[in-house]
Amino acid sequence: MGMRIRLGPDGVHLFDRQSGLNVLLDEVTPPEHAWSAAPRQVSIAVTNxxxxxxxxxxxxxxxxxxAVDRLLRWVDELDRAGALGLGFGGGEPTLYRHLPEVCAYAAENTDLAVTMTTHGHRWNADLVSRLRGAVNFVRVSVDGVGSTYERIRGRRFAQLRVALDTIAADFQWGMNAVVNEDTVDDLDAIAALAAEHGASELLLLPEQPTAGAPGVKQATLHTLERWVLTYPGPVRLATSADAALGVPIADALPSELGVRSYAHIDASGTARASSYAPSGVRIGEDGVMAALKQLAQMETA
Ligand code: SF4
Structure with missing residues (x-):
């Protein structure tokens, strides 16, 4: 499998999943009928x-x-329709027993980049050996250090350090940090931890409001913005598309007309605009692309 070529209104997008290299040839505008129909990135919650x-x-x-057979069909479909990558999450994706099989399938049969978001505590030698070579990037959720981490996650911080070393030995990896009032004061220490264990990216995720929590406060967002401005560290910063922090976002290209740049599939098999979206389209026998098309139509209706 080689470099992925994706055509769209922005131009010709070349992507290499091994290195993460993105090249956009924007001098060329491919004809509309040739544009890739799939979102660039699809996150998939394999289990709750x-x-x-x-x-x-x-x-x-x-x-x-x-169900693994449905999931493998969607992987094929998204690959054929020009997606660049899949991000497996949950819940905790390592609790999904078919995870190694699905990642190996994508690595061997598609050009899709495979990433996953994990808390890291289930990564042992056996799991590493089954995922090695089949996962292009691992995102580990770490929102604080020391007692902050232990209070939030209910696991010993020392165990996290062991997990980070285990992952870093075999995978490219980055750290995801949810930023809220509880974690914002740990940002220096989080960045230092990321650097110490060899992370290549620190993804800052201001806490989103949910049914049970109000989300990050404005004052905390300002603190985060000031921190980003003076950040001297070696680890590259990134943020989510909806958090304008002046650092690169995961979706760096303009929106492609009529094509979602990102979509989420939840563990019950419903396609959504994002994991926070209150509604979506159930993926039926006609496949994931039909559901994504219906989702796009609902949004423009
Ligand atoms: S946020 Fe915490 S509880 Fe929720 S899926 Fe991630 S590790 Fe599990």
Whole structure:
């Protein structure tokens, strides 16, 4: 499998999943009929199960997990329709027993980049050996250090350090940090931890409002913006598309007309605009692309 070529209104997008290299040839505008129909990135919650209980968790709490045969069909479909990458999450994706099989399938049969977001505590030698070579980037959720981490995640911070070393030995990885009133004062220490364990990116995620939590306060967002401005560290910063912090966002290209740049599939098999979106389209026998098309039509109606 080689470099992915994706055509769209922005031009010709070349993407190499091994290195993460993106090249946009914007001197060329491909004809509309040739534009890729799939979102660039699709996050997939493979299971709602998680063995932690973080207060700001937005993962649905009713039990659900994706059937592996459906999931593999969607992987094929998204690959054929020009998606660049899949991001597996949950819940905790390592609790999904088919995860190694699905990642290996994507690595061997598609050009899709495979990433996943994990709390890290289930990564042992056996899991590493089954995921090695099949996962292009691992995102580890770390929102504080020391006692802040232990209070939020309910796991020992020392165990997290072991997990980070285990992951860093075999995978490119980055740290995801939910920023709120509880974690904002730990930002220096989080960045230092990321650097110490060899992370290549620190993704800052201002806490989103959910049914059970109000989300980050404005004053905390200002503190975060000031921190970003004076950040001297070696680890690259990134943020989510909806948090204008003056650092690169995961979706760096302008929106492609009529094509979602991002979509989320939840563990019950519903396609949504994002994991926070209150409604979506159930993926039926006609496949994931049909559901995404219907989702786009609902949004423009
Ligand atoms: S580790 Fe992630 S999925 Fe699990 S409870 Fe915490 S936020 Fe939710």
């Amino acid at each position: 199960a998680c063995d932690l209980a973080c207060s700001f968790c937005y993962a649905p709490k009713q039990p659900a997990r994706l």
